[in-house]
Amino acid sequence: MVDIDSLRRDWVGKEFHRAEYTIGQQQVLDYAASCGDTDPRYSDPSNPDFEAHPTFIGCLGNTRDAMTPQDFPGLGRGRSIDGGKSVEIHGPIRPGDRLSARSEIADIYAKTGRSGTMLFIVHRLNFFNQNEEPVATVDLRQIKAVED
Amino acid sequence: MILDLHTHSVRSDDGRAKVDNYCQWIRKKELPLDGFVLTEHRQYDDTSDYRDLEDHYGLLILKASEVETDYGHVLVFGVNEDLTNAFDFARVDNHIGDVLSAARRCGAVAAPCHPGRPNVGLFAHYERKGRIEGVDLVEIYNGGSRPGEDEISEAEAQRFGYRGFGGSDSHIVSRIGYAATEFDEPVANIDDLVSALRGGRCHARTFR
Numbered sequence: 581m582v583d584i585d586s587l588r589r590d591w592v593g594k595e596f597h598r599a600e601y602t603i604g605q606q607q608v609l610d611y612a613a614s615c616g617d618t619d620p621r622y623s624d625p626s627n628p629d630f631e632a633h634p635t636f637i638g639c640l641g642n643t644r645d646a647m648t649p650q651d652f653p654g655l656g657r658g659r660s661i662d663g664g665k666s667v668e669i670h671g672p673i674r675p676g677d678r679l680s681a682r683s684e685i686a687d688i689y690a691k692t693g694r695s696g697t698m699l700f701i702v703h704r705l706n707f708f709n710q711n712e713e714p715v716a717t718v719d720l721r722q723i724k725a726v727e728d
Numbered sequence: 729m730i731l732d733l734h735t736h737s738v739r740s741d742d743g744r745a746k747v748d749n750y751c752q753w754i755r756k757k758e759l760p761l762d763g764f765v766l767t768e769h770r771q772y773d774d775t776s777d778y779r780d781l782e783d784h785y786g787l788l789i790l791k792a793s794e795v796e797t798d799y800g801h802v803l804v805f806g807v808n809e810d811l812t813n814a815f816d817f818a819r820v821d822n823h824i825g826d827v828l829s830a831a832r833r834c835g836a837v838a839a840p841c842h843p844g845r846p847n848v849g850l851f852a853h854y855e856r857k858g859r860i861e862g863v864d865l866v867e868i869y870n871g872g873s874r875p876g877e878d879e880i881s882e883a884e885a886q887r888f889g890y891r892g893f894g895g896s897d898s899h900i901v902s903r904i905g906y907a908a909t910e911f912d913e914p915v916a917n918i919d920d921l922v923s924a925l926r927g928g929r930c931h932a933r934t935f936r
Contacts, residue, residue: 690820691741691769692796692848697820700741 582655582699582726587688596649597683601640603632605675611636625675632673637716638665641681641705647720648703649685655699655724663700663721670714678710686719690726699724729915730933731788732764732908734803734841734867734895739776740769745901747778751785752901759905760935763788765805765921767841767895770796770818772807790918793817794841799824799853799860803867803895806836806922828862837925841867842897844880851884864890865925869934871896871906878934893925894932907934 612622620627686704707716736743778789814830831838843850894907912929
């Protein structure tokens, strides 16, 4: 069995990666179109409240370096599966914004089920704009089977 | 009086149901429930206050916990500060003997849930590791059981002389009430529930 307490102590809450993104108008429009959302706030640049669709931020930062620290231990058996993504919006994201994505492991926990013990690793991306204002938090859950 | 003794809300990491929506569903579908117990995974929620919902919908909403042990998952009714300090609710490797004895010592009731389920059910562990002392009540009807699992739970509970109760184990709104427990007398609060469970003044019901 994996030592959860030790893993948590070593990894949870420590920033390990940063990446910068400049938000383009076309990518904001393309995202709204792909969602089928015709609300002018997300699809019309002339709208005074034009901004990125709330789930747009989920497209950014999905890289291996941003997800997992380079020296993070290999855990469990086999491949992991996607445990879902949650997005919390703190402020608007608009074309021209320069976002900083800061990565951390937010939580590591285990649970047991029909198929045995599963380890949950919560990868968190904290997004800030050019004024250092938090604009979004994105949590991605990775699930791994571990030996009982 | 019928209560669903095993439900999860969005406070559980895999729960997708808001408590308000459970209440709406029970009333809209005219389910034969008088209330339900929230049994969040690996934690005890001592902060949420559902009294307004209880008043609005005329339902009893109680709080308990589902903890994980070396003999599978266990529901704990009547959680108090003494009990939350007695063992770590967040761990998945609690010794069931510690959980059962701590519950008894702190005035609570601990009862294995879905005991017929592979890996996380009591009776699967009995097969591998033998019987343990201190169990007298198990969830014989679980709304999340696959075909055959409740049958194992019921038969094995009878064989070992355990009393049974029911709960839906719902994680989404539409599953609440799939299984429940009928009480012989009114239950108004968690103390009444613990007393009725301990005294065996209830029986399991399934509505699947």
